[in-house]
Amino acid sequence: MSTPLRVGIVxxxxxxxxxxxxxxxxxxxxxxxxxxDREALMAEQLSxxxxxxxxxTDMHKMLSEQRLDVVHITTPPSSHLAxxxxxxxxxxxxxxxxxxAPTHADSRRLIAAAQQFGKKLTTGYTYLFDxxxxxxxxxxxxxxxxxxxHLESFYGYHLAGPFGAAVMSxxxxxxxxxPGNLFQNNADHLLxxxxxxxxxxxxxxxxxxxxxxxxxxxxDNVLSEVRLLLAxxxxxxxxxxxxxxxPAGHFLRVYGSKNTVHVDFNxxxxxxxxxxxxxxAAGRLVxxxxxxxxxxxxxxxxxxxFARSExxxxxxxxxxxxxxxxxxxxxxxxxxxxxxxxxVSELIEKASAQLITxxxx
Amino acid sequence: MARILVTGANGxxxxxxVERLLxxxxxxxxxxxxxSDLTRLESVRQQHLDGRRGPDNAGESEIVVGSLSTIESAAxxxxxxxxxxxxxxxxxxxxxxMFLNTVVTTDKLLQAVFARTPAPRVVLVSSFGVYGTADxxxxxxxxxxxxxxxxxxxxxxxxxxxxxxxxLAWEYQRLHGFPLVVLRPGVIYGPGGGGLSARIxxxxxxxFLNLGGKNLLPLSFVDNCADAVMLAATDARTDGQVLNVxxxxxxxxxxxxxxxQRIVGKKFALTVxxxxxxxxxxxxxxxxxxxxxxxxxxxxxYKTLTTWKGTRFSNAKLKSLGWKQRIPTAQAMQLTFxxxxxxxxxxxx
Numbered sequence: 001m002s003t004p005l006r007v008g009i010v011x012x013x014x015x016x017x018x019x020x021x022x023x024x025x026x027x028x029x030x031x032x033x034x035x036x037d038r039e040a041l042m043a044e045q046l047s048x049x050x051x052x053x054x055x056x057t058d059m060h061k062m063l064s065e066q067r068l069d070v071v072h073i074t075t076p077p078s079s080h081l082a083x084x085x086x087x088x089x090x091x092x093x094x095x096x097x098x099x100x101a102p103t104h105a106d107s108r109r110l111i112a113a114a115q116q117f118g119k120k121l122t123t124g125y126t127y128l129f130d131x132x133x134x135x136x137x138x139x140x141x142x143x144x145x146x147x148x149x150h151l152e153s154f155y156g157y158h159l160a161g162p163f164g165a166a167v168m169s170x171x172x173x174x175x176x177x178x179p180g181n182l183f184q185n186n187a188d189h190l191l192x193x194x195x196x197x198x199x200x201x202x203x204x205x206x207x208x209x210x211x212x213x214x215x216x217x218x219x220d221n222v223l224s225e226v227r228l229l230l231a232x233x234x235x236x237x238x239x240x241x242x243x244x245x246x247p248a249g250h251f252l253r254v255y256g257s258k259n260t261v262h263v264d265f266n267x268x269x270x271x272x273x274x275x276x277x278x279x280x281a282a283g284r285l286v287x288x289x290x291x292x293x294x295x296x297x298x299x300x301x302x303x304x305x306f307a308r309s310e311x312x313x314x315x316x317x318x319x320x321x322x323x324x325x326x327x328x329x330x331x332x333x334x335x336x337x338x339x340x341x342x343x344v345s346e347l348i349e350k351a352s353a354q355l356i357t358x359x360x361x
Numbered sequence: 362m363a364r365i366l367v368t369g370a371n372g373x374x375x376x377x378x379v380e381r382l383l384x385x386x387x388x389x390x391x392x393x394x395x396x397s398d399l400t401r402l403e404s405v406r407q408q409h410l411d412g413r414r415g416p417d418n419a420g421e422s423e424i425v426v427g428s429l430s431t432i433e434s435a436a437x438x439x440x441x442x443x444x445x446x447x448x449x450x451x452x453x454x455x456x457x458x459m460f461l462n463t464v465v466t467t468d469k470l471l472q473a474v475f476a477r478t479p480a481p482r483v484v485l486v487s488s489f490g491v492y493g494t495a496d497x498x499x500x501x502x503x504x505x506x507x508x509x510x511x512x513x514x515x516x517x518x519x520x521x522x523x524x525x526x527x528x529l530a531w532e533y534q535r536l537h538g539f540p541l542v543v544l545r546p547g548v549i550y551g552p553g554g555g556g557l558s559a560r561i562x563x564x565x566x567x568x569f570l571n572l573g574g575k576n577l578l579p580l581s582f583v584d585n586c587a588d589a590v591m592l593a594a595t596d597a598r599t600d601g602q603v604l605n606v607x608x609x610x611x612x613x614x615x616x617x618x619x620x621x622q623r624i625v626g627k628k629f630a631l632t633v634x635x636x637x638x639x640x641x642x643x644x645x646x647x648x649x650x651x652x653x654x655x656x657x658x659x660x661x662x663y664k665t666l667t668t669w670k671g672t673r674f675s676n677a678k679l680k681s682l683g684w685k686q687r688i689p690t691a692q693a694m695q696l697t698f699x700x701x702x703x704x705x706x707x708x709x710x
Contacts, residue, residue, distance in 0.1 A: 014455040025653050041468055045460045045525070049514050162454055169396030172430070309652035 005030040005325055008068040008092075010059055010083055011075030012037040012046040015097060015124075019072050020050045022318040029325040030070065036062045059083060063090040070328065073097060076174035077185075081106045088117040093328050095321070098124045098188040099348070100341060102178050107345040111338045120334045122324045123341055125192045126316035127250075129323070131305070132263045133193070133316070135270045136254065144272065145256030148197050151237040152255070155190040156248025157182075159224060164243070171217045180352030183209070183223035183241055187348045192336075193252045194230065194237040195343040202343050203232035207351040221356060228351055268311075269298040363390035363423060365594060366442045366481075368470070369449030370424075373554050374486070374546075376401035377587040378446060379422060383409050385591060387420040392438055392449070395426050401553065429466035435473035439481065444594050445474060446484045450526070456518040463522040464529060471533045480539035482600065484593045487527045489547045489579055489605070490520035495666040503579075504675040505545075505603045515663045534601075542599040547579025547607035547674065549586050551693065552700030557621060560668055561614045562630070563659075569630040572638055572669060573614020579607040579674045580617075582686075582693035589684050596682065604679045610690040611674065617694065624698035626705065638665055 007023060007030045009016050016035070023032050034054035037043035047055045056062040063071075063086065071087035073080055073096040080101050084094045094114060100107040100123050114121035127133060139145060158164050167175045167182060178184040210225040228239040242248075250265040260273045271294045276283040305311045312318065323335035365382055369375040370391030379402060382389045391402060402424065409419050429435045429449065439445070447470060451462035467485075474480050492503055493510035501507075509528070513521040527543055534541040548558045557564070562572045581589075589606040593599045612620075622628060633641070642660035649658035676684075688696070 012457065013461070014457040017455065017457060021654060039465055041465050041525075041529075042457070042461065045457065045464070045521075049456060049521070051514075162458065165396075166458070169394060170428070171395060172428075306655070309655050312653070312655055 002329060004028060005069040005328065006067060007032045007070045007072060008034040008036060008062055008066055009046070009072045009074060010036040010062070010087075011073060011079075011097075012039075012042040013074065016046055016072075016074045017049075018314050018317055019074060019095075019321075020046065020052070022314050022321050024050070025318060026322055026325065029322065029329075034062050034066045034068065059086060063087065063092070068092050070095060070325070077102050078174065078177060081110050084110045084121070085113050088113050088119050088121075091117070091119070093120040093324075094122075095324055096121065096123050099178070099184060100345060102184075104342070104345040104349040107342060111342065115338075120324065120328050121338075122320065122334050122336050123188075124317070124320070125188060125336055125341075126314070126320055127189055127265055128192055128316065128336065129319035130265060130268070130316035132265055132268050132270050134319070136252070136261060136263050139261060139270070139272070140254075144259055145254055145261060146258030148235050148254055148256050150235055150255040151194045151197060152251075152253040153190050153194050153237060153239045154249050154251050155186060155239075155241050156245055156250060157186055157224075157241065157243045158248050159243040168212075168219060168222070171215070171219055176218045176221070180348055180356065181222050183226050183355070184348050184352060186241060187226075187351070188344055189250075190228075190239050190241050191344045191347050192340065194239065195340045195347070197235055197237070197254075198230070198232040198343065199234060200339055200343075201232060202346050203230040203237070205230050205347055205350050205354075207354040209355040211356075223352075223355055226351070226355060228347075230347070267298075268302055269295060271295060271298065363441060364388045365444045365446060366390045366392060366438055367446045367448065368392045368429065369447075371397050371399050371402040372448060373401070373551075374549055374583055374586060374590070375448045376405050377551075377583045378448065378590045380405045380408075381584075381587045381591045382446075382594065383420045383422055385420065385595065387595075389420060389422040390438065390442065391422055391424045392427055392429075393424060394428055397426075399424070429470045432469050432472045432476075435470045436476065439473055439477060442481050444482045444484065445470070446486070446590060446594050448486045448590075450486075450523065452519065456521070459518045459522045460525070464525045467526045468529060471530060471539075475533060475537035475539050480537070482540040482542070482594075482597070483530070484590060484599075485527065485530050485541065485543045486590065487543050487545045488520070488523040489545050489607075490516070491524040491527055491545060493667075494670065494672050495663050497670070497672060499671045500673060502673045502675050503605070505605055505678055512663065515661065516667065517664065540597070540600040542593045542601070543603045544589060544593055545603065545605050546581045546586050546589075547605070549581050549583055551583030551697050554583060554697070556701060557618070561618055564628075567629065569628045571614075571618060571630045571632045573618070574632070574635060574669070576614050576669050576671055577611045577673060578614055578617055579605075580611060580690065580693075581607045582688050582690070582697075584688050585686050585693070588687055589679060592679075592682060592684050598682060602678070602682075604682070605674065605676055606679060607674055607676050608690055608693070609676065609680075609686045612690065612694070620694050621698055621701075624695070625701045635669060638669060 023030050035043050035046045035052050036056040040057045043055045071092045073083050077099050080096050084096050087094050167173045175185050206229045208227050209223050212222045212224050213220050224243040226241040230237040252263045254261045262271045327334050365387050370379050371393045451459040491509050492507045510524050513524050563570045642662045642665040646658050646661040
């Protein structure tokens with residue numbers, strides 16, 4: 001067995017906890033050996049809570065002293081390009097949290113730098129590796145859906161949740177500095193599930209949205225409702241980002257020429273909606289029971305996963321990290337193709353440009 | 362010009378502290394964060410503006426919307442300030458958020474404080490949670506000489522953040538010599554506060570796990586606690602001191618819960634004896650580890666020993682400085698439970 005990769009984390013806010021905890025489950029693959037944050041106390045708290053030996057406030061110092069193989073960048077997006085490039089220059093592979101960068105141009109620069117230095121890069125598209133997404137992958141591989149005609153991606157958001165409340169109570173929060181503000185900070189999860197179906201060609205995008213009001217400052221720019229229509233050569237997609245619709249769902253529907261599948265990321269269920277086989281009234285009677293049976297089977301499968309301790313909240317992050325470390329070890333392609341990451345950032349930029357009316361600075 | 366800055370002024374304790382300071386004729390600057398719900402604070406201020414409750418010499422207050430996220434933003438709040446009552450802290454959120462909004466903010470505030478000449482006095486409201494009681498023998502008395510928590514990583518995120526906040530304040534005090542007094546309140550309760558504290562038990566869907574049993578509750582009725590804060594803010598004899606803040610007549614958890622059931626309403630409750638709780642905590646911790654964190658370790662043997670081992674409490678030091686329990690415990694409980702009953706009636710009606 002090879003020596004575990006030496007991993008450092010820069011940015012010791014709340015998402016860093018998830019990275020540390022998942023890395024601990026992959027201890028044969030990687031060890032978090034150092035943490036870094038400009039704010040010394042934040043670096044200290046992460047190291048104390050998880051027993052990480054080395055603590056830094058200077059990224060240069062961490063990179064020169066620690067001989068790291070991988071750097072996880074969990075800082076706000078405005079620093080991703082600089083920190084990512086610096087890590088690559090020091091010979092490290094980079095796991096950067098989403099969004100990769102505030103602009104499409106900066107995302108391109110960071111990925112180009114990874115290619116130039118011959119290092120791997122990935123980003124926190126964790127839901128692509130959650131159990132339901134992996135199940136969808138196998139349905140697609142088996143041809144159960146036929147040709148994909150249309151997609152529907154839905155991402156609900158709690159404005160009053162812990163992160164939403166922090167953003168909305170603080171006009172200086174870094175989210176407000178993103179060109180597409182709150183929408184941009186979540187749009188990766190909305191779009192990364194649909195871009196693989198557009199075969200490398202960025203679809204046309206039409207966006208409509210709504211901004212909040214009543215704050216009298218930059219918070220009035222916050223996009224709380226967004227609808228996107230994507231049109232590619234082969235298929236189309238509609239994407240909904242909503243903070244008003246309750247419950248705040250999170251799903252992908254894939255409409256195929258044979259079957260339609262509903263992938264629920266909150267309930268972790270994947271249900272296939274096949275054609276009605278029975279004639280007349282019976283055809284209206286039976287499907288509800290077929291669906292109930294499918295949900296019951298999905299529920300039981302989840303119970304079995306839970307009993308085997310395979311039902312963790314951050315299952316997708318864990319699987320993504322496992323595949324990322326494996327691609328470094330095997331020198332194989334990274335788990336998320338770069339053209340998909342770039343298509344997401346391009347779509348976000350195009351949509352945001354159509355949506356943002358600068359109502360306040 | 363405000364003489365006293367109160368951070369977290371719109372909190373449960375904060376608004377009451379502002380009220381006590383105003384009644385004492387103080388000029389108070391109330392720091393609140395953007396987007397805060399100011400109902401409590403505005404209600405206190407309104408009562409004084411109307412002159413309904415305040416004496417003729419009642420003080421004045423101003424609300425400042427600001428933050429402690431940088432030294433500069435903290436420094437901008439200190440003009441003319443002679444005393445800082447630092448109450449702002451995170452009560453919920455992720456571990457990192459709690460730390461950021463409790464410890465890092467305190468760091469910025471204190472750096473702004475000791476940069477001034479003369480530096481204002483600082484009253485830091487810490488918590489009982491900083492004590493390391495798990496290793497004490499049963500029936501030990503917790504007072505200001507009780508050792509601090511030696512294993513903060515084994516405690517809850519709140520206790521860890523409050524412990525680091527306090528040790529940071531003392532580190533700065535030793536280096537820069539500004540006047541500092543630290544208050545460590547027990548469980549603050551009163552009308553407008555939360556329901557049953559975690560020391561009493563845990564509400565699960567449909568059932569309340571009654572965990573406190575015969576353990577004494579280190580209760581501090583919010584008005585009595587505010588009196589202690591005012592004493593610390595206005596009496597320089599408290600400089601350099603740590604003071605535990607709780608009331609005199611402490612009920613057991615069982616007595617408190619019985620009174621709650623009588624006045625607020627019956628709860629379907631299961632009483633969990635201490636040995637069973639220890640066993641449950643062991644299993645919970647064991648499962649958390651074995652499943653590699655599939656469910657959080659709400660209970661661990663260490664946390665259980667810390668909270669329910671059976672400790673007693675002393676507020677002798679606070680009393681020696683002149684603090685007296687103004688609202689007796691029986692009356693305080695009645696006021697609290699009446700308010701909770703009203704709240705429930707309003708909700709259901």
